[in-house]
Amino acid sequence: xxxxxxxxxxxxxxxxxxxxxxxxxxxxxxxxxxxxxxxxxxxxxxxxxxxxxxxxxxxxxxxxxxxxxxxxxxxxxxxxxxxxxxxxxxxxxxxxxxxxxxxxxxxxxxxxxxxxxxxxxxxxxxxxxxxxxxxxxxxxxxxxxxxxxxxxxxxxxxxxxxxxxxxxxxxxxxxxxxxxxxxxxxxxxxxxxxxxxxxxxxxxxxxxxxxxxxxxxxxxxxxxxxxxxxxxxxxxxxxxxxxxx
Amino acid sequence: xxxxxxxxxxxxxxxxxxxxxxxxxxxxxxxxxxxxxxxxxxxxxxxxxxxxxxxxxxxxxxxxxxxxxxxxxxxxxxxxxxxxxxxxxxxxxxxxxxxxxxxxxxxxxxxxxxxxxxxxxxxxxxxxxxxxxxxxxxxxxxxxxxxxxxxxxxxxxxxxxxxxxxxxxxxxxxxxxxxxxxxxxxxxxxxxxxxxxxxxxxxxxxxxxxxxxxxxxxxxxxxxxxxxxxxxxxxxxxxxxxxxx
Numbered sequence: 003x004x005x006x007x008x009x010x011x012x013x014x015x016x017x018x019x020x021x022x023x024x025x026x027x028x029x030x031x032x033x034x035x036x037x038x039x040x041x042x043x044x045x046x047x048x049x050x051x052x053x054x055x056x057x058x059x060x061x062x063x064x065x066x067x068x069x070x071x072x073x074x075x076x077x078x079x080x081x082x083x084x085x086x087x088x089x090x091x092x093x094x095x096x097x098x099x100x101x102x103x104x105x106x107x108x109x110x111x112x113x114x115x116x117x118x119x120x121x122x123x124x125x126x127x128x129x130x131x132x133x134x135x136x137x138x139x140x141x142x143x144x145x146x147x148x149x150x151x152x153x154x155x156x157x158x159x160x161x162x163x164x165x166x167x168x169x170x171x172x173x174x175x176x177x178x179x180x181x182x183x184x185x186x187x188x189x190x191x192x193x194x195x196x197x198x199x200x201x202x203x204x205x206x207x208x209x210x211x212x213x214x215x216x217x218x219x220x221x222x223x224x225x226x227x228x229x230x231x232x233x234x235x236x237x238x239x240x241x242x243x244x245x246x247x
Numbered sequence: 248x249x250x251x252x253x254x255x256x257x258x259x260x261x262x263x264x265x266x267x268x269x270x271x272x273x274x275x276x277x278x279x280x281x282x283x284x285x286x287x288x289x290x291x292x293x294x295x296x297x298x299x300x301x302x303x304x305x306x307x308x309x310x311x312x313x314x315x316x317x318x319x320x321x322x323x324x325x326x327x328x329x330x331x332x333x334x335x336x337x338x339x340x341x342x343x344x345x346x347x348x349x350x351x352x353x354x355x356x357x358x359x360x361x362x363x364x365x366x367x368x369x370x371x372x373x374x375x376x377x378x379x380x381x382x383x384x385x386x387x388x389x390x391x392x393x394x395x396x397x398x399x400x401x402x403x404x405x406x407x408x409x410x411x412x413x414x415x416x417x418x419x420x421x422x423x424x425x426x427x428x429x430x431x432x433x434x435x436x437x438x439x440x441x442x443x444x445x446x447x448x449x450x451x452x453x454x455x456x457x458x459x460x461x462x463x464x465x466x467x468x469x470x471x472x473x474x475x476x477x478x479x480x481x482x483x484x485x486x487x488x489x490x491x492x
Contacts, residue, residue, distance in 0.1 A: 006437055009398045013261025016254055017398040020262045021292050021391050042476035047266050049455045051390070054407055056444040058453050067462040085375035092370065103373065116464075125337065127449065128348070128407045130330035135407050137379070138427070141386030145296070146266050148387075149394070153254045153262040162299055162373045162380045174464040182383070192251055199301040204372065208303050210294045217312040219361075219419040231287035 020149040023193055027157030028102045030190040031109040040154050041111075044187075047150035048115065053139035055127035059119070060143045060182075063173055065112035073172055074164070074184065075106045081163045101202065104161045109186035114169075115144055120178040140182045147185075157190035210235075265394040268438055272402030275435040276353040285399050286356075289432075292395035293360065298384035300372035304364070305388045305427075308418055310357035318417055319409070319429065320351045326408045346447065349406045354431035359414075360389055365423040385427045392430075402435035455480075 009017070036044075045062055053059060065071060082103065089098040106112060117140040129135045148158045161184045169181045199205050211232055214223045223229055254262070281289075290307055298304060310316060327348065334343040351357060362385040374380045393403045406429045414426045444450050456477055459468045468474055 008400055009261055009264065010257065012255065012257035013264060014398045016258025016261030017265045017394060018288075018292065019254065019258060021295055021395065024295075024297070026297050038472035039476040039479075041473055042480055043263075045459065045477070046455060046480050047263065049452075049458070050266055050269075052269070052271050052393070052405065054405075056442055056450040056452075058458075061458045061460060061464075063460045063462070063464060064468075065462055070462055081376045085372075088370045088375055089372075092368075098372065101372075122450065123337075125333045127330075127334075127343065127346075127444070130333055131326045131408050131410060134382070137383070138386045138389075141383045142390040142393075144383075145387040145390035146394075148297070149262060149391075150266065153259045155253055160297065163376050165376060172463075176464065179464065197301055199372070205301040205367065207294075207301070210290060213294070213303075213306045214290065215306060215308045217308070217310055217315055218417075219306075219308060219421065219424065223309070227283035228286055231284040232290070234284075235287055235291050 016153065020152045024148055024152040025157065025193050025197065027159045027186070027190055027193075028105050028198065030157060030192055030194070031105045031186065031188040032191060033110055034189045035110050036156060036187060036189070040156070043154065044147050044150050044156070048143040048147035051139065051143035051146045053142070054129045054135035055122060057122045057126050057129070057136060057139060059117045059121045059136040060140045061116045061118060061179070063114040063116065065114060065173075066110070070172070071106050071112055074112065074169065075104075077164050077168055077172070078104050078106060078161060081165055085163055097204070101198075101204070103163060105159050105186040105188070106161060109159070109188035111187045113185045113187055114173060114181050115140060115147070115183045115185065116175060117180045117182045118178060119180060137180065137182060144183045144185070151187065152193070155189060156187055157193065159186040160184070161186060261398060265397045269393055269397040270402065270438050270442065272404045272431070272435055272438075273347045273350050273443065275402060275437055275439070276350045276355075276431065276433040277436060278355055279434045280355050281401060281432060281434070285401070288399065289392050289395050289401070293388040293392035296384065296388035296391045298387070299374045299380035300367060302367045302371050302374070302381060302384060304362045304366045304381040305385045306361045306363060306424070308359040308361065310359060310418075311355070315417070316351050316357055319357065319414065320349070322409050322413055322417070323349050323351060323406060326410055330408055342449070346443075346449070348408060350404050350431040350433070351406060354404070354433035356432045358430045358432055359418060359426050360385060360392070360428045360430065361420060362425045362427045363423060364425060382425065382427060389428045389430070396432065397438070400434060401432055402438065404431040405429070406431060
């Protein structure tokens with residue numbers, strides 16, 4: 003198949019399924035190891051993300067060592083304890099504490115995707131105006147991996163409640179390398195039908211229409227075919243894009 | 248189909264095709280309008296990206312107005328002129344100037360994906376340690392849209408050579424809203440078989456193996472099944488994951 007052949011309906015459905023059925027997994031990890039050929043596909047997918055100036059600023063640290071994961075878990079526990087108190091003022095501390103927000107020790111593999119801010123030398127094409135483009139590129143690699151994982155039946159959770167300086171020290175990162183994403187990976191008992199924070203009433207999904215502006219900020223989308231098309235998409239897309247067997 | 252049914256081989260192939268055949272498009276845009284139902288699917292896909300604390304920090308500014316696009320193009324021209332001189336020291340200024348780095352006026356639709364840094368209030372779950380998690384979340388929405396666009400036969404180019412403060416002013420953004428990604432969208436005459444910067448000799452793809460570390464930075468991947476599996480993936484994946492009709 004040439005790169006320019008249209009996607010078949012099944013291929014399109016696969017892409018949309020991955021997007022809509024992807025979850026931030028914290029609680030459903032199974033201990034089963036990820037086979038090397040599957041892990042190779044996930045890393046390869048991440049490596050084919052777009053990057054500013056073809057900089058490819060990412061590295062991948064595969065963390066299986068239990069002592070390292072236990073140390074990261076301690077970093078999480080400390081940061082999470084500090085975080086919980088921040089929600090006291092809003093009366094949500096107890097609700098916050100009930101949420102499970104990481105699967106560091108439950109998942110068989112942790113993966114830190116880093117961003118080497120010096121890669122490609124002092125002048126990187128496309129990064130001359132916006133220095134953060136390297137970090138943004140590394141995020142795109144995260145999402146490639148996250149979606150590929152979903153298509154392989156593997157759950158991913160991003161642990162963001164960590165002191166990055168101490169994480170960098172723990173993983174031995176050079177000064178110019180930023181620990182962009184600390185991820186937990188593994189097969190799961192199930193993918194939940196909707197985000198856990200939504201199910202648990204922490205926060206609801208915003209109406210997409212309210213987030214669309216025409217030509218400049220604050221000009222709402224005019225009534226017309228796009229608004230109609232968006233209105234037709236309010237049901238769960240996974241039901242729309244795939245058919246029952 | 249339940250959310251937990253395994254992906255079929257065709258569905259998996261669709262996801263991997265989108266990842267491997269996606270390009271940062273600058274030169275191949277066609278003027279054809281994007282139908283509203285297709286645009287709705289792209290925005291909906293972006294809106295279903297993961298976000299820290301289910302914050303959904305993104306907004307979508309659809310920019311069709313010619314005068315606005317011309318003004319953005321002037322911002323690009325100025326920033327690009329400044330950028331070109333930075334490559335003089337490396338003897339690459341002429342090569343830089345030959346590259347086409349945007350399709351602002353050639354594409355039928357520009358889209359600015361923004362990040363509202365105040366959304367969800369002062370305390371956002373998961374953003375208590377790393378304040379930039381909102382920006383990173385918005386990047387994940389960009390990649391969802393970029394991949395969905397590829398599956399729909401639509402090219403996307405990210406224009407990063409812009410003064411963000413002036414862009415924000417031009418689009419009327421409130422102070423707390425950051426113009427994360429200025430994108431050009433449209434159908435294309437072709438998707439190139441590899442990244443343009445690679446074809447033009449600006450920079451080559453790094454060997455994935457060299458970017459993988461075991462447990463901590465600097466410990467190379469041990470010889471074993473993963474290294475073997477990675478070695479088996481060096482051919483163009485689009486050829487591997489789909490079959491000729």
